[in-house]
Every structure is written in C-alpha cells, then in structure tokens.
Amino acid sequence: MVARMSAEPETERKVSFGFEEVTESEKVARVKxxxxxxxxxxxxxxxxxxxxxxxxxxxxAMNRVNPQPGERHLDVAGGTGELARAFLELADKAGKRRGIDKPATAIVSDINDAMLEAGKARADNAKWEGRLDWVCADGQNLPWADNSFDVVTVSFGIRNFADRVAGLKEFRRVLKPGGRLAVLEFSHMTAPALQAAYDTYSFNVIPQLGSLVAGDKESYQYLVESIRKFPDQETFRAEIEEAGFSNVSVTNFSGGIAALHFGWAV
Incomplete structure (x- = not known):
C-alpha cells in the first residue's frame, strides 16, 4: 500500500516592510x-x-488629471479624502467654464477604517454631500465592476501595497477606456548629493516628529524606510506599463522627492 503524500503548503512570497522582509499577509496587517x-x-x-x-x-497632480463635469473618480488609499475633494472642486470649476451642469462624483477607498473615519470627520465634506463616498476596500481587490471610473488616483499610498503590480492591474480593470491614472509617490532625488541630504533629514527628523506629534516614532521610521525601498522613477514607469497603461509619463517634483506617474487606459 502506497502512502498518500500530503501537499506541501504554498510558501507565501516575501515583500519589504521598510527594511524588513515579511510575508504579504504580514505586510498588509502591519501597514493597517x-x-x-x-x-x-x-x-x-x-x-x-x-x-x-x-x-x-x-x-x-490634480491639474494634470484635469477633472471634468460628470466624471467618476476613485481615490485608492485615499485616506482623509484630500484628492477626492480637490477633484470635485476642479470638476465643478470646469463645468462652470463650459456651461455644463453635470456634477462629478468621487469615492475615497482605503483598506484602513481608521483613516476613513478621520477623513469622514472633516467639516469640509459637508459641501459634497451625496457626491463623496467612503469605502473600506483593498486596493489589490477592488469591489467595483470593470470600466467603472474615469479617473483613478493614488497619493503616497502605493508603496504600502503588498503587490504593486496587482494593484496597478486592478486600477486598469476598473478604469473606462480612455480613463486616466495618476500615481503621486515619494521617489528618488535626481542629484545624488541632494539624496544624501534628504536621507539625513528623513532618518533623523521625521521619526522624531512622529514621536513628538503623533506619539509613534516606529510608524514614521517605517514610512521613511518604505520610501527608500520604493523603485526609482523609470522602474515604476515600467511596472505601470506592464499593468496595461499607455503613454506613461513621469513628472518630478522638488528634485525627485516626489514624482507623478500619469498613464492612460487605452
């Protein structure tokens, strides 16, 4: 009689959590x-x-997105909703200029319920009642149908994904043909000397600020480390193209401290 071999459990892929290597599920839990x-x-x-x-x-970044009346916007890892409110404001201004009375709408999506609650508590949400929604969702598994949005944005959030490319493919899936993707993220300085100075500031000042203001040095230490682990501008551009976006451009801000990656779902 031949003994039946039990299947070996599948080993979970390791990803970076700051300077540590952890499993994808552990990163999701720790980022939360x-x-x-x-x-x-x-x-x-x-x-x-x-x-x-x-x-x-x-x-x-939002000026590059160029919001228009009647458009539907999804802000992934949108936290407190800053980009969503800006989208609605600019869409209304465009509507007035063009004489179009067709309100745009926006959804703030975030995997972290505490961030959404902080955003929903803001007083400046009142003017957008009925046009601004908040949904707790994983950016790598969005709960919307294909071709649902005109614009998807991510601001300083995608470096926290366990699998960036999986997230980018989800953004492509939910965008309508001709839709726009804008990813604003901390990046790499264009001059090595500036990068060295920025590293010194980041590692010595930001965690201390986190301790003094937020009472949490460790979380801001992770945020600084996560910025250093994020790929450079051209590598990330290639990931966006791999996910199915076209005409992907990169705009550096403040010498590359941050960069806007912009692409089209065509």
Missing part, C-alpha cells in the same frame, strides 16, 4: 497597524514633514 496608529495626526504630520509642500504637489 501603522495607519490606524497615525490616522488622527496624519494630515498634520504631512504638513510638518514637507513644510506644506505636499499640498502643492497634489495641486499640480
């Missing part, structure tokens, strides 16, 4: 913990870490 911890101070810390410059980067 990071953002649950920092949610109440997230917007304030962004202002402090970048001296407010992140708002200029987001402003330029």
């Amino acid at each position: 913990g990071v953002f649950r911890s920092v949610a109440s101070r997230y917007d304030l810390m962004n202002d402090l870490m970048s001296a407010g410059v992140h708002r200029l980067w987001k402003h330029d």
